[in-house]
Amino acid sequence: MKVERSSSSPKCGDCDDVNHDYYDHLKDHFFVPPLNFSFVDNGVFRSGFPEPPNFPFLQSLGLRSIIYLCPEPYPETNLEFIKNNGIKLYQFGIEGHKMSTKNRENEVECFSESNNSKNMLIQLVVLSLALECNAASQPMVTNQSLIMEPFVNIPDAAIREALKVLLDVRNHPVLIHCKRGKHRTGCLVGCLRKLQKWCLSSIFDEYQRFAAAKARVSDQRFIELFDTSNFKHLPISFSNSKR
Numbered sequence: 001m002k003v004e005r006s007s008s009s010p011k012c013g014d015c016d017d018v019n020h021d022y023y024d025h026l027k028d029h030f031f032v033p034p035l036n037f038s039f040v041d042n043g044v045f046r047s048g049f050p051e052p053p054n055f056p057f058l059q060s061l062g063l064r065s066i067i068y069l070c071p072e073p074y075p076e077t078n079l080e081f082i083k084n085n086g087i088k089l090y091q092f093g094i095e096g097h098k099m100s101t102k103n104r105e106n107e108v109e110c111f112s113e114s115n116n117s118k119n120m121l122i123q124l125v126v127l128s129l130a131l132e133c134n135a136a137s138q139p140m141v142t143n144q145s146l147i148m149e150p151f152v153n154i155p156d157a158a159i160r161e162a163l164k165v166l167l168d169v170r171n172h173p174v175l176i177h178c179k180r181g182k183h184r185t186g187c188l189v190g191c192l193r194k195l196q197k198w199c200l201s202s203i204f205d206e207y208q209r210f211a212a213a214k215a216r217v218s219d220q221r222f223i224e225l226f227d228t229s230n231f232k233h234l235p236i237s238f239s240n241s242k243r
Contacts, residue, residue, distance in 0.1 A: 002035070005088045015166075015234070017227070029059060030123065031056055031057035032053045032054055032057055033047065033054075033057050034047035034048050034049065034050045034051065034054040034057075034058075034181070035047060035048030035180065035181060036047070036048045036181030036182065036185075036210055037057075037181070038210070041172065041192075041196075042172075043172030043173045044166065044170065044172065044173070044174055044176070045061065045173070045175045045176070045192060046176045046177065046181055046185050046189055047175060047176075047177045047181045047185075048177060048178070048179060048180045048181035048182075048185075049070075049176075049178070049179050049180075049181075050078065050177065051175060052077055052081075055081050058081075058085075058175065059085060061173055061175070062173055063087050063173050063174065063175055064081075064087065064088065064089055064170075064171055064172060064173055064174065065087060065088045065089075065090060065164060065165065065171040065172070065173075065174040065175075066082060066088070066089050066090065066174065066175045066177070067092065067095050067162055067165055067174060067175070067176045067177070067188070068089050068090065068092070068177060068178075069091075069092055069093075069162065069176070069177070069178040069184040069188065070093065070094070070156070070178050070179055070184070071090075071091075071093030071094070071095055071159075072092065074089060083160045088171070088172075089166045090162070090222060091201070092159075092161060092162045093158070094155060094158050094178070094184045095153065096167065097198060109214070124216055153186050154184070154218075154219065154222045156226070158211075159188055159191055160230075161225070162188055163188070163191060163195070163200055163231070164174075164190065165234075166192060167195075167231070180214075181210060181213075182210050182211045182214055183211060183216060183219055185210075185214060186206075186207045186210055186211055186218050186219060187207075187222055187223060189206070189207075190196065190203050190204075190206070190207050190219070190220075190223035190226075191228075192225055193206065193223075193227045194219060194223065194226055194228050195228050196233055199206070199224075200224060203222075203223060204220050207219065207220060207223070
């Protein structure tokens with residue numbers, strides 16, 4: 001059977017133009033979540049730092065509040081977005097800088113004495129880095145404090161204040177974020193999980209799922225030692241929060 005090409009059929013160049021227009025149209029209608037975005041609980045979300053392409057997605061969540069865990073000022077574009085959408089910003093400036101080598105040595109020593117089970121995790125970190133150095137044909141550093149992922153001071157007071165905001169359902173739906181959505185956000189969510197009576201192994205599994213190769217023993221130690229006794233009427237899970 002002979003098939004005649006319709007005279008109205010687009011030529012190859014025309015097809016390219018149609019495809020570009022089609023994909024541009026789709027791009028405008030796709031929601032792009034921020035880096036490391038995830039659901040935490042009803043009305044509670046977590047992520048890395050939101051960029052302008054993420055704004056339509058965040059708008060779809062109907063957020064009432066954002067908990068920002070970095071000390072740097074919020075960008076003007078982000079401030080304009082939250083103002084236009086009636087979102088309240090709660091900033092708790094937790095530094096992300098690395099501690100000195102001496103302080104890291106003290107942390108490692110204290111940590112080893114207080115929790116022998118975590119020593120195995122330290123040894124695994126040392127072993128993995130040893131294999132990486134060997135693969136790169138570089139000399140292995142023998143000082144354990146230099147091998148460890150650098151420790152960062154997590155201020156207990158800031159986490160407690162952030163938790164008060166997080167536990168208040170009047171602030172839901174709420175987004176928790178820092179820069180990458182790994183360490184500072186992971187500590188806050190980990191402390192929330194303690195309040196929700198999660199076992200430590202499940203809390204650490206969740207933390208490591210987001211931190212991946214950047215997981216810090218000090219963060220997990222902070223979560224483990226975090227005292228929840230001052231918090232009353234703790235929810236096992238939040239009810240479904242709607243704006």
